[in-house]
Amino acid sequence: MLSALGLAALAALGWGSSEFLAGLWSRRLPVLVVLGWSKVAGLALAVVLLVANGTTVPRDGQLWWAVLAGLCRTPALGLLYLAMRKGSLAVVAPVAAVAALVPLTWGVIRGERLSIDDAASIAVVLAGVTLVSWPAGPTSSSAPKPAVALLYA
Secondary structure, eight states: OOOHHHHHHHHHHHHHHHHHHHHHHHTTSOHHHHHHHHHHHHHHHHHHHHHHHTOOOOOSTHHHHHHHHHHHHHHHHHHHHHHHHHSOHHHHHHHHHGGGHHHHHHHHHTTOOOOHHHHHHHHHHHHHHHHHHSOOSOOOTTSOOHHHHHHHO
């Protein structure tokens, strides 16, 4: 059995590689095609892992929350792929990764407390996203504008 750190590393590797591949493919294929195949591939992998692990389907409301989250995430992924198609991958991916602050904020609103390390990590992430999103200098007129990429993200 993998430790929590090992599972987190595998999740980060899977998430990062899927975003990278989707960014590349969304520049070659229509965004809806990439979105559809990413959902099919994710579902297939999830089913294989669930069956291999012997996990049963939840019988309470948890399954419907997961379905709702997946349905809400689909248009967000479509917009992410569109942003990666039109903008700089180096800007769009980190900005989109900050979306993890949404459930974190929800947890804080519902009473969870952040440690000093948590708050410092959030500050570093926000500073990093700000720096990577900042325009480096004048760009050519044919290059995608950072503001357009940020808007899509």
